[in-house]
Amino acid sequence: xxxxxFSAGPATMPLEVLERARSEATDWRGSGMxxxxxxxxxxxxxxxxxxxxxxxxxxxGVPDDYAVLFLQGGATGQFAGVPLNLTAPGAxxxxxxxxxxxxxxxxxxxxxxxxxxxxxxxHSNYATVPAEGSLEVPTGAAYLHYTLNETIGGxxxxxxxxxxxVPVVTDASSTILSRPLDVSRFGVVYAGAxxxxxxxxxxxxxxxxxxxxxxxxxxxxxxxxxxxxxxxSMLNTPPTLAWYLxxxxxxxxxxxxxxxxxxxxxxxxxxxxxxxxDRSDFYSNPVEPSARSWMNVPFLVPDPALEKPFVAAASRAxxxxxxxxxxxxxxxxxxxxAMPLEGVQALVDFMTDFEKQNG
Amino acid sequence: xxxxxFSAGPATMPLEVLERARSEATDWRGSGMxxxxxxxxxxxxxxxxxxxxxxxxxxxGVPDDYAVLFLQGGATGQFAGVPLNLTAPGAxxxxxxxxxxxxxxxxxxxxxxxxxxxxxxxHSNYATVPAEGSLEVPTGAAYLHYTLNETIGGxxxxxxxxxxxVPVVTDASSTILSRPLDVSRFGVVYAGAxxxxxxxxxxxxxxxxxxxxxxxxxxxxxxxxxxxxxxxSMLNTPPTLAWYLxxxxxxxxxxxxxxxxxxxxxxxxxxxxxxxxDRSDFYSNPVEPSARSWMNVPFLVPDPALEKPFVAAASRAxxxxxxxxxxxxxxxxxxxxAMPLEGVQALVDFMTDFEKQNG
Numbered sequence: 169x170x171x172x173x174f175s176a177g178p179a180t181m182p183l184e185v186l187e188r189a190r191s192e193a194t195d196w197r198g199s200g201m202x203x204x205x206x207x208x209x210x211x212x213x214x215x216x217x218x219x220x221x222x223x224x225x226x227x228x229g230v231p232d233d234y235a236v237l238f239l240q241g242g243a244t245g246q247f248a249g250v251p252l253n254l255t256a257p258g259a260x261x262x263x264x265x266x267x268x269x270x271x272x273x274x275x276x277x278x279x280x281x282x283x284x285x286x287x288x289x290x291h292s293n294y295a296t297v298p299a300e301g302s303l304e305v306p307t308g309a310a311y312l313h314y315t316l317n318e319t320i321g322g323x324x325x326x327x328x329x330x331x332x333x334v335p336v337v338t339d340a341s342s343t344i345l346s347r348p349l350d351v352s353r354f355g356v357v358y359a360g361a362x363x364x365x366x367x368x369x370x371x372x373x374x375x376x377x378x379x380x381x382x383x384x385x386x387x388x389x390x391x392x393x394x395x396x397x398x399x400x401s402m403l404n405t406p407p408t409l410a411w412y413l414x415x416x417x418x419x420x421x422x423x424x425x426x427x428x429x430x431x432x433x434x435x436x437x438x439x440x441x442x443x444x445x446d447r448s449d450f451y452s453n454p455v456e457p458s459a460r461s462w463m464n465v466p467f468l469v470p471d472p473a474l475e476k477p478f479v480a481a482a483s484r485a486x487x488x489x490x491x492x493x494x495x496x497x498x499x500x501x502x503x504x505x506a507m508p509l510e511g512v513q514a515l516v517d518f519m520t521d522f523e524k525q526n527g
Numbered sequence: 528x529x530x531x532x533f534s535a536g537p538a539t540m541p542l543e544v545l546e547r548a549r550s551e552a553t554d555w556r557g558s559g560m561x562x563x564x565x566x567x568x569x570x571x572x573x574x575x576x577x578x579x580x581x582x583x584x585x586x587x588g589v590p591d592d593y594a595v596l597f598l599q600g601g602a603t604g605q606f607a608g609v610p611l612n613l614t615a616p617g618a619x620x621x622x623x624x625x626x627x628x629x630x631x632x633x634x635x636x637x638x639x640x641x642x643x644x645x646x647x648x649x650h651s652n653y654a655t656v657p658a659e660g661s662l663e664v665p666t667g668a669a670y671l672h673y674t675l676n677e678t679i680g681g682x683x684x685x686x687x688x689x690x691x692x693v694p695v696v697t698d699a700s701s702t703i704l705s706r707p708l709d710v711s712r713f714g715v716v717y718a719g720a721x722x723x724x725x726x727x728x729x730x731x732x733x734x735x736x737x738x739x740x741x742x743x744x745x746x747x748x749x750x751x752x753x754x755x756x757x758x759x760s761m762l763n764t765p766p767t768l769a770w771y772l773x774x775x776x777x778x779x780x781x782x783x784x785x786x787x788x789x790x791x792x793x794x795x796x797x798x799x800x801x802x803x804x805d806r807s808d809f810y811s812n813p814v815e816p817s818a819r820s821w822m823n824v825p826f827l828v829p830d831p832a833l834e835k836p837f838v839a840a841a842s843r844a845x846x847x848x849x850x851x852x853x854x855x856x857x858x859x860x861x862x863x864x865a866m867p868l869e870g871v872q873a874l875v876d877f878m879t880d881f882e883k884q885n886g
Contacts, residue, residue: 169557177764181561181564193549200528200530204725241749242749244748276748360764362764388635389606404601405727407727
């Protein structure tokens with residue numbers, strides 16, 4: 169019996185993808201082996217890899233002058249990769265702090281670059297993003313970095329910041345593919361796979377090609393975008409099984425109707441859940457409505473003592489992964505692409521019952 | 528129909544492991560989800576991870592004063608990780624060059640440390656390893672690095688070098704778990720998973736704990752052994768699916784009888800294949816017998832024009848992945864733990880037939 173899995177990542181996958189992978193688990197299309205047993209240099213795997221990249225390009229509308237890399241080390245690896253690839257020692261870069269993940273990006277970047285935090289949402293208790301047009305990016309900054317969606321705080325940018333000639337870099341881990349994104353507005357978009365793309369262990373880096381060739385001499389090879397782009401992401405053995413599974417997820421997104429269809433589904437799911445929270449005097453979500461994440465919905469009950477009973481009862485009802493992040497407590501429902509509307513409806517029904525019994 | 532897959536890595540997996548993973552593909556033991564969908568912080572996954580580590584410790588006899596890390600980025604990531612974790616800028620380290628992979632380790636280490644290549648097997652055309660007792664390790668070296676098994680050249684160290692008080696570091700990617708290894712002789716043993724451990728996308732680092740705490744300030748977090756050891760390899764989201772599959776492989780090795788049983792099987796497989804090559808005037812292996820790899824067996828035919836027909840005919844006979852590495856040509860059979868004796872016998876039978884028709 170499958171549960172509805174609201175984990176923030178690794179996260180629920182489309183059942184069709186799991187079933188497809190299962191059907192190919194010991195013999196991929198007559199090759200006599202599973203994908204994870206194939207040489208990454210084999211015709212078969214090179215085809216699987218290229219097809220996944222082509223689907224990513226087509227779904228997101230990635231312009232031709234961008235490289236699409238499939239790397240290891242997650243978004244955390246790219247917290248170092250971004251400054252190591254885009255700056256020389258002594259350079260400065262602008263960062264926006266909207267919560268836990270941007271703070272981690274800042275902390276890692278400080279190892280390599282003079283970080284200028286040009287906006288920090290501490291004053292709002294990280295419940296919103298800076299107003300559009302309010303960011304002032306220093307002209308000397310090598311890039312502007314922001315976190316498109318804060319997985320823990322449930323805050324999402326409803327706009328793409330304008331930084332003039334300064335390249336905009338974003339961590340899109342928990343929102344990529346949830347709706348259309350104008351990649352041409354960015355210098356770099358990177359995203360760990362374990363939310364909307366597939367299993368953990370793979371990170372996609374989409375980088376405008378004119379930003380290649382700037383890497384530091386001492387960037388580790390596995391984080392070297394320029395070398396990886398030249399080697400089709402195979403400077404070393406890539407995470408082949410994860411790459412294949414991402415390809416299956418991309419195919420599934422395509423079959424659902426692409427990103428405009430995902431946008432409709434995700435809007436409906438978010439409206440259903442936020443609507444139920446807002447109509448209730450029992451549940452609350454602290455995020456400013458215009459900056460609410462469509463993917464990660466944190467919510468509170470009036471008495472923190474009810475949190476554990478909520479999570480436990482939900483789990484018994486087949487609703488899993490609803491505890492808030494250990495750093496903030498409360499509850500959180502992650503409703504990524506693979507979470508169907510029925511899953512959100514089941515959660516809302518459960519919340520209504522729980523409120524009746526405990527409100 | 529499964530083929531016999533002689534790929535050097537990613538490589539053949541035990542069929543039992545693939546079948547087990549398949550049976551748990553949409554619902555791991557009643558959890559209602561696949562392992563790749565589980566939060567890495569969930570009780571279930573933390574249990575899977577701990578069990579894999581315990582099995583690794585037990586099978587290899589890892590002493591308690593060693594940390595066992597499950598990281599991303601492959602052995603290539605550790606080519607940078609080793610100097611970044613063990614040295615300060617300006618330090619020197621001793622390297623042994625026995626072929627392609629040690630040369631790559633040297634090249635990456637040069638970004639961070641003064642590399643002293645204390646032995647280079649160029650004079651033997653990389654057909655052997657330095658004689659036991661011949662290595663002179665400079666006392667100022669931070670560590671001695673060598674490649675336990677050269678996957679491309681098919682050369683394996685039959686002994687562990689003695690470096691006195693200097694920690695010995697080895698890349699054991701293509702030989703780990705193929706036979707017992709005295710971990711206590713090493714400062715660090717690391718191994719990419721995609722040969723004897725599981726799918727690509729995971730690297731195991733076994734490090735003596737007194738060597739932790741020496742990392743450079745600017746080591747990327749994903750390569751920081753000290754931080755990773757403190758976080759049970761979960762400083763960031765680990766490659767959970769690969770970790771689980773490695774655990775299943777370790778369980779399989781245990782069921783086969785552990786490393787002494789693997790040693791017997793692998794010795795028998797290597798003797799069968801090298802014996803067939805040595806008895807033939809048609810096939811040849813260039814490696815000095817005492818340094819022959821049990822895992823990767825390169826071999827040549829008298830006329831290079833016969834290589835493509837050999838590989839193609841073998842493939843039609845259900846023997847896959849026999850082309851030599853693109854950098855050296857020839858043929859290569861990788862006969863890792865998961866390759867059964869019958870696979871090697873089928874290869875030897877094919878080789879005999881091919882020789883009859885072309886010799």
